[in-house]
Amino acid sequence: MAKVDATNASKGYKGNKQSLPTKLCSVCQRPMTWRKAWAKNWDEVKYCSEACRRNAKQATSSR
Ligand SMILES: [Zn+2]
Numbered sequence: 888m889a890k891v892d893a894t895n896a897s898k899g900y901k902g903n904k905q906s907l908p909t910k911l912c913s914v915c916q917r918p919m920t921w922r923k924a925w926a927k928n929w930d931e932v933k934y935c936s937e938a939c940r941r942n943a944k945q946a947t948s949s950r
Pocket residue numbers: 912913914915916917934935936939
């Protein structure tokens with residue numbers, strides 16, 4: 888009901904000197920910010936976490 892995501896993010900976000908690329912997770916639709924660990928395969932990153940990756944696999948394998 889309370890939609891505080893947008894305001895929260897803009898208030899709590901510090902240090903945006905460099906605008907890092909962001910994406911939405913394919914599963915939970917949360918924005919995820921570029922990480923150094925993803926530098927190599929940023930294009931292939933679709934999920935914010937291992938949990939979401941598993942979720943996605945389950946969802947697709949059921950059909
Ligand atoms: Zn996710």
